[in-house]
Amino acid sequence: MKTTRQWIATGAFALLPLAPLTALITAPAAQAAVAPEALVGPVADYKLYVLDNLEQLVSHTRDFTAAVQAGDVEKAQALYAPTRVYYERIEPIAELFADLDASIDAREDDYEKGVEDPDFTGFHRLEYALFHDDSTEGMEKYAQGLMDDVNDLDSRVQGLTFPPETVVGGAAALMEEVAATKVSGEEDRYSRTDLWDFQGNVDGAREIFELFKPLAAQEDAGFVERVQDNFDDVEETLADYRLEADDPSAGFESYDRVSDADRRALTGPVTVLAEDLSTLRGLLGLN
Amino acid sequence: MSQFDRHSGCPFHRRTDRSQTALPPADTPAPAHRERRRFLKGAGLTGLGLGLGGIGLSGTCPARAASGHGQDVTSAPQEQDAQLRYPFHGEHQQGVVTPRPATGMLVAFDVLARDRDDLERLLKILTERMAFLTQGGRIPERDPLFPPPDSGILGPVIAPDGLTMTLAVGASLFDKRYGLASARPQRLQRMEGFPNDALDAARCHGDLALQICANTLDTGYHALRDIIKNTPGLLMVRWKQEGTVPPLPPAPGEVDGSARNFLGFRDGSANPDGSDDVLMDELVWVGRDHDEPAWARGGSYLAARIIRNFVERWDRTPLHEQEMIFGRRKMSGAPLSDSTAEGREQDVPDYSRDPEGKITPLDAHIRLANPRTPATEKNRILRRPFNYSNGVEANGQLDMGLLFLCFQADLEAGFITVQRRLDGEPLEEYIKPVGGGYFFVLPGARDDNDFLGSGLLAASA
Numbered sequence A: 001m002k003t004t005r006q007w008i009a010t011g012a013f014a015l016l017p018l019a020p021l022t023a024l025i026t027a028p029a030a031q032a033a034v035a036p037e038a039l040v041g042p043v044a045d046y047k048l049y050v051l052d053n054l055e056q057l058v059s060h061t062r063d064f065t066a067a068v069q070a071g072d073v074e075k076a077q078a079l080y081a082p083t084r085v086y087y088e089r090i091e092p093i094a095e096l097f098a099d100l101d102a103s104i105d106a107r108e109d110d111y112e113k114g115v116e117d118p119d120f121t122g123f124h125r126l127e128y129a130l131f132h133d134d135s136t137e138g139m140e141k142y143a144q145g146l147m148d149d150v151n152d153l154d155s156r157v158q159g160l161t162f163p164p165e166t167v168v169g170g171a172a173a174l175m176e177e178v179a180a181t182k183v184s185g186e187e188d189r190y191s192r193t194d195l196w197d198f199q200g201n202v203d204g205a206r207e208i209f210e211l212f213k214p215l216a217a218q219e220d221a222g223f224v225e226r227v228q229d230n231f232d233d234v235e236e237t238l239a240d241y242r243l244e245a246d247d248p249s250a251g252f253e254s255y256d257r258v259s260d261a262d263r264r265a266l267t268g269p270v271t272v273l274a275e276d277l278s279t280l281r282g283l284l285g286l287n
Numbered sequence B: 001m002s003q004f005d006r007h008s009g010c011p012f013h014r015r016t017d018r019s020q021t022a023l024p025p026a027d028t029p030a031p032a033h034r035e036r037r038r039f040l041k042g043a044g045l046t047g048l049g050l051g052l053g054g055i056g057l058s059g060t061c062p063a064r065a066a067s068g069h070g071q072d073v074t075s076a077p078q079e080q081d082a083q084l085r086y087p088f089h090g091e092h093q094q095g096v097v098t099p100r101p102a103t104g105m106l107v108a109f110d111v112l113a114r115d116r117d118d119l120e121r122l123l124k125i126l127t128e129r130m131a132f133l134t135q136g137g138r139i140p141e142r143d144p145l146f147p148p149p150d151s152g153i154l155g156p157v158i159a160p161d162g163l164t165m166t167l168a169v170g171a172s173l174f175d176k177r178y179g180l181a182s183a184r185p186q187r188l189q190r191m192e193g194f195p196n197d198a199l200d201a202a203r204c205h206g207d208l209a210l211q212i213c214a215n216t217l218d219t220g221y222h223a224l225r226d227i228i229k230n231t232p233g234l235l236m237v238r239w240k241q242e243g244t245v246p247p248l249p250p251a252p253g254e255v256d257g258s259a260r261n262f263l264g265f266r267d268g269s270a271n272p273d274g275s276d277d278v279l280m281d282e283l284v285w286v287g288r289d290h291d292e293p294a295w296a297r298g299g300s301y302l303a304a305r306i307i308r309n310f311v312e313r314w315d316r317t318p319l320h321e322q323e324m325i326f327g328r329r330k331m332s333g334a335p336l337s338d339s340t341a342e343g344r345e346q347d348v349p350d351y352s353r354d355p356e357g358k359i360t361p362l363d364a365h366i367r368l369a370n371p372r373t374p375a376t377e378k379n380r381i382l383r384r385p386f387n388y389s390n391g392v393e394a395n396g397q398l399d400m401g402l403l404f405l406c407f408q409a410d411l412e413a414g415f416i417t418v419q420r421r422l423d424g425e426p427l428e429e430y431i432k433p434v435g436g437g438y439f440f441v442l443p444g445a446r447d448d449n450d451f452l453g454s455g456l457l458a459a460s461a
Helices: A004-009 A036-069 A073-089 A098-105 A122-132 A141-156 A164-182 A194-218 A221-239 A262-278 B005-008 B032-046 B052-057 B116-135 B216-229 B276-285 B311-315 B320-326 B365-369 B374-379 B412-422 B425-430 B456-457
Strands: B103-111 B164-170 B208-214 B235-244 B300-309 B384-391 B397-410 B432-442
Touching: A036 A141, A036 A194, A036 B052, A073 B276, A098 A141, A098 B412, A122 A141, A122 A221, A164 A194, A164 A262, A164 B052, A164 B365, A194 A221, A194 A262, A262 B235, A262 B432, B005 B116, B032 B208, B103 B216, B103 B384, B103 B397, B116 B216, B116 B456, B208 B216, B208 B432, B216 B235, B235 B397, B235 B432, B300 B412, B311 B397, B311 B425, B320 B365, B320 B425, B365 B412, B374 B412, B397 B412
Parallel strands: none
Antiparallel strands: B103 B208, B103 B235, B164 B208, B164 B432, B235 B384, B300 B397, B300 B432, B384 B397
């Protein structure tokens, strides 16, 4: 996607529908509002980031679902976590489409009948088959459904206007995801690949933070420093569990291997990040 | 007996420490019973002869409320005044000898602070928030583009509502993380399971415990959410259990009894008098004579237990058997040893003429817990429990029980000894302890310049 990024960076902003600027001018006098036009660049960059990840999500999902269709359990197991990462990174945008988010990423707890519920589909339905049943039997329709949903998501996001408050608020939303379901290890309870998702959420939050950091620094330099430190802390702890220190694509150890002490060590900075990032919208004068 | 006889307690043991005295604001119309209490308080403090007529009966202070109707630690709560405010600063923390209000919760935390400095920061934040919350006041406002600093569940002005917050430390805080080991209270230890326990690891222990009590649960929840909001990265809730006790409206001529537990028995009948300073210094507060580090003086041990009650089974047990198990009459609360028809809860059991347990079985709960011998006086504890109800078990039975909380100057002589005596008691058929822990209640924060745990940090520096 480098080429797309470069292409758009050369000035094709018209292709990126943005919220009307008037929508941004809602900050009361209490907060020295960031000039709305200053948000245009970071929001455009963020859309590029999302499109990059979507493209990766589509192609990885194609390989993953093909392995399921082919009945190759081992290959499908290996592709499960590396595919999800791209979804986890862009959750603030993906979640704007509640119907797709449910069919792609809902967990069995979201359904009264659990794994037996006919509406339980998507990644976690396949996770259950691959890691609990060690089988792809009867999974063809779920694989096809996931592929269709991901393609649908891709086309919907292409035409989406990215509201700045959703983008900026996405950093906090991602950390809330981490705090609610990643630290506890309930997201990927059968594959135990939670750390992949964890890193994906952190990546997505950090991307947003980095894009808006210069603006935030103008308002509160201490805030920026604190958030950076806490991101570093989280990433350092996560790095301890990488299978290959120098190769991120090698992924992570099973979440079962994460010690209680490290779960607590992760909870601290994650909670501070969630608290701090919950103020990022206000800091930038966004509603 | 006159009303004063019943409620004034002993003028010679009156508290002079105002730290545990409710301070109603001057501009609030006080209910009649509170007026009476203030009147009595004045009488006690100045040593005027009011109520002296009642003292000669036994020569000792009756274990009754010191400051009015419903003021014994485990009396059924009667104070529902939203403006009821207990001072935060003092030699001791609040919430120990303070009369128990209608609701209470214990919240255990893991401390996430990364080092000693972080721990000190945490203790200062906790002290500052507790000082504010227990006194009440207007919540701060903030630019509405930001998350509000207060949950808002009590509205723009927080009423103190009888709120007390009591901070205690667990044995695990003294591990290698913060360099506190050398200052550890002598008897602070990790709770070990007793024979009848079925401890659930997710509801046991903790680096810190915060007891939050108030007239209403919402006031407690507000306080807890404030603490969580203000300590990100420093604290993680490990477990929490809240409970209630039924309030009893004051009625003329009514005997002021202990609140009932979910087995239907009055709980706290034999509690030592929380308003008796001399007795509290002996049984509850750590002092010079207690073989503890100097910094710990003014503190107390808290034993917390989540004790499930099998209430359906209990309700299918004959009343006579229930009473034999406890050693008390269910309705009146009178000890079985009291043969008179008008037996009262307050009557002291007398086992001297019943060495074989023909009247009060030798394994009756109250007889094992407090054998009433000179040798077992030092094992007395100050109980301050609440009833809890958590929902329904998979078998359709109610998950109800007792959030047992008790305070003592010596954990081993107190709760641990008493519980060992109770091991194997017939009541075990109907109860199952599933959680809890041992903690040490820090000495109080003296004033605005002090913080809870300052002595502990200084002693281990």
